[in-house]
Amino acid sequence: MTTDQHADESAPVGARAQGDLVSSAAGTTIERVEVLVTNPTRNFVTLRITTSDGVTGLGDATVNGRELAVVSYLRDHVAHLLEGRDPWRIEDTWQYLYRGAYWRRGPITMSAIAAVDMALCDIKGKVTGQPVYQLLGGATRAGLLAYGHASGAEIPQIFESVHEHLEEGYRAVRVQTAVPGLGQVYGVAAAGASGAGRYDYEPARRGLRPTEEQWDTRAYMRHLPTVFEAVRAEFGPELPLLHDGHHRMTPNQAGQLGRSLEPYDLFWLEDCTPAENQEGLRRVRALTSQPLAIGEIFNSIWDYQTLITEQLIDYVRSAVTHTGGITHLKKIMDFASLYQIRSGFHGPTDISPVGQAAALHLGLAIHNFGIQEYMRHSDETLSVFRTSYTFTDGLLHPGDTPGLGVEYDDEAGAAFEYSPAYLPVNRLTDGTMHDW
Ligand code: GCO
Ligand code: MG
Numbered sequence: 001m002t003t004d005q006h007a008d009e010s011a012p013v014g015a016r017a018q019g020d021l022v023s024s025a026a027g028t029t030i031e032r033v034e035v036l037v038t039n040p041t042r043n044f045v046t047l048r049i050t051t052s053d054g055v056t057g058l059g060d061a062t063v064n065g066r067e068l069a070v071v072s073y074l075r076d077h078v079a080h081l082l083e084g085r086d087p088w089r090i091e092d093t094w095q096y097l098y099r100g101a102y103w104r105r106g107p108i109t110m111s112a113i114a115a116v117d118m119a120l121c122d123i124k125g126k127v128t129g130q131p132v133y134q135l136l137g138g139a140t141r142a143g144l145l146a147y148g149h150a151s152g153a154e155i156p157q158i159f160e161s162v163h164e165h166l167e168e169g170y171r172a173v174r175v176q177t178a179v180p181g182l183g184q185v186y187g188v189a190a191a192g193a194s195g196a197g198r199y200d201y202e203p204a205r206r207g208l209r210p211t212e213e214q215w216d217t218r219a220y221m222r223h224l225p226t227v228f229e230a231v232r233a234e235f236g237p238e239l240p241l242l243h244d245g246h247h248r249m250t251p252n253q254a255g256q257l258g259r260s261l262e263p264y265d266l267f268w269l270e271d272c273t274p275a276e277n278q279e280g281l282r283r284v285r286a287l288t289s290q291p292l293a294i295g296e297i298f299n300s301i302w303d304y305q306t307l308i309t310e311q312l313i314d315y316v317r318s319a320v321t322h323t324g325g326i327t328h329l330k331k332i333m334d335f336a337s338l339y340q341i342r343s344g345f346h347g348p349t350d351i352s353p354v355g356q357a358a359a360l361h362l363g364l365a366i367h368n369f370g371i372q373e374y375m376r377h378s379d380e381t382l383s384v385f386r387t388s389y390t391f392t393d394g395l396l397h398p399g400d401t402p403g404l405g406v407e408y409d410d411e412a413g414a415a416f417e418y419s420p421a422y423l424p425v426n427r428l429t430d431g432t433m434h435d436w
Pocket of ligand 1: 246347
């Protein structure tokens with residue numbers, strides 16, 4: 001801390017100009033801001049901030065299928081605002097970008113802010129020599145229960161996929177199924193893929209147009225309970241089973257489905273209905289006691305206000321990446337803790353290893369952790385992002401490397417060029433556009 005800064009401290013608050021506030025980083029400033037785009041089996045956008053002391057921090061800014069919008073937001077509108085700022089003032093920088101933009105919320109803005117927030121947490125961790133979870137209050141558990149994605153077209157493939165997950169150490173499994181009479185369903189490995197074939201890297205998702213899938217809610221609602229009956233009978237009462245409804249039902253249908261799944265004791269039913277209308281969940285709650293998880297497409301605490309205060313959900317599904325970073329998701333979780341609502345942070349492979357590491361640090365520190373989604377990234381992805389988190393006996397741990405514990409390999413990253421890829425679209429059998 002310089003003498004001049006002490007002098008500023010004694011000045012009347014109103015007389016201090018912005019930037020004169022006492023710096024915790026002893027004069028260190030943000031010197032360089034880079035936006036890195038790579039495509040090691042899928043596209044990722046990463047923010048790298050370098051301080052005048054040469055310390056770097058990483059943030060995930062990936063919005064699947066709309067990646068370049070965040071690249072432009074960061075490169076054209078945010079990078080130069082950060083240069084010269086104090087890297088230690090994380091909350092102030094968050095408010096500067098959120099309030100300063102005037103155009104609040106939304107996935108692009110909130111992912112850009114999230115990337116800055118993560119990178120600054122990474123830097124503070126590295127400078128203090130602490131893993132980020134220590135800056136958040138320290139560990140409140142030994143490790144984080146994780147769930148993986150099992151799926152299949154028919155019951156034998158689903159069983160095989162669940163078995164493979166158990167062999168990999170998972171202690172909780174999400175189960176997605178094809179629906180008789182329908183073609184490819186999102187979240188299910190393509191028919192013909194053996195066992196735990198993965199849907200997230202399928203080549204059909206690449207190119208300049210989304211693939212079109214077909215949907216029939218009644219057929220799905222009839223079929224799903226038969227799958228869970230079979231899976232529960234095969235794997236016994238203990239294994240936590242999860243399912244993602246991917247916003248495809250009305251509140252009434254969601255309530256009916258929840259009720260028909262109750263005998264199979266699901267850990268949660270996710271995104272049973274689109275939740276832009278938060279009050280719609282009152283109807284679901286009135287019909288079923290099925291635990292509910294919502295929020296992977298939310299990006300601010302306001303999206304949860306009714307859901308949390310009326311206890312209409314059990315799990316917060318947000319990603320650190322899409323919800324304004326560690327700083328904002330921590331606020332959501334503290335708010336949720338007042339209502340005994342727990343975390344189930346989003347962690348599919350479109351969250352980069354940087355975003356995943358951020359979720360693990362936050363999950364380890366908060367008291368109301370519930371479960372963490374975890375799909376292992378491809379070897380190509382892990383050659384670009386060197387991680388220090390671990391997955392042992394079904395439990396994730398962020399590791400004790402200072403900061404977030406992820407390093408970005410520029411040379412490896414440059415070898416994978418961006419190429420457009422889209423999430424699918426979905427139509428009802430009569431051609432009407434539907435949620436997928
Ligand atoms: C999940 C999600 C994902 C999303 C994907 C979109 O629960 O993991 O629903 O599979 O669809 O993140 O980019
Ligand atoms: Mg989901």
